[in-house]
Amino acid sequence: MQHAAPLSKLIDALRALPGVGPKTAQRMAFHLLQGGRGGARTLADALTAGLAAIGRCKRCRMLTDAELCSICSAPARDAALLCVVESPADVVAVEQSAGYRGRYFVLHGHLSPLDGVGPEQIGARELEALLDSGEVREVILATNSTVEGDATAHFLGECVAVRGIRATRIAHGVPMGGELEYVDSGTLARALEGRVSL
């Protein structure tokens, strides 16, 4: 059936959300316009306010409402350690592991030449400028363990190495609590390759 135009537009707009297909978008639109009208108002306002207030941290490109994000402006953070991640969600994930006290650099993607994403788009120039400023002693490349993530880590690793700075990659292997029987063969091969002495 044909929806009213404002309803169709809302359904289309909701499909911009990650992981939302036509059926879920319709369900969300009906929910917002049925009982949850207060929620719809709040969401529209939060989107407008977020768009106006949230930008990227000048140093690490994390999403923030200030010039420097809360991590870059925290004096307790070790400026000599820099963890390079693909997305703001990765910063949250590493922070939740609670073992890291350095700073971050957010690429907002990975190298993907076919999609027009080159070094410019992932902020390689800003990263190089940060490295040239002289504070950083080690760069931890924590991009995803995918083909694109590995390629991005490899590319950035070279930019880091030519400056005489230590470049490291996060370890890959069997996840904690993982049983060998159920771990995929690629992971197991990496775990064997990267074995460490006890």
Added chain:
Amino acid sequence: MQHAAPLSKLIDALRALPGVGPKTAQRMAFHLLQGGRGGARTLADALTAGLAAIGRCKRCRMLTDAELCSICSAPARDAALLCVVESPADVVAVEQSAGYRGRYFVLHGHLSPLDGVGPEQIGARELEALLDSGEVREVILATNSTVEGDATAHFLGECVAVRGIRATRIAHGVPMGGELEYVDSGTLARALEGRVSL
């Protein structure tokens, strides 16, 4: 980690969407504020426009931007047949089955006394007024096949019957393509009970 205030507010606002938990809301917020800024603007505008333009059809309570929805105002529709459903999404589902040419009545919920949802809230008064107008000859009760949906159908069925109008319930049984071996016992019991002669 602590998000910037406008970002936290956006994440909270996104949780008003059905089926969206804290992790998904965070992913959506990052997505909207990263690459998808155009999408965020469009969504905020569509929400505002939708809230202003979309209301309920005066006759059937379906979501619409006009006084009467497109189904109620279509002359080809049979005004003698009324299909009572719980939500606007159910109207879409019945329309997609393409076998129905009557009108609808949307309850926007089901009877649930513990949550304060009584006959008033599901529009029983409006439904009775519609029945009293004299056009309707049969009411098809197509509420969900849940305890609440069955109770609501039973309650509305009595309101319909006292007016001398025919009340019917949609058939329950084995779904098309369903194999008996994998159908749950409740459904199978209903299918046996509701058997029809060939």
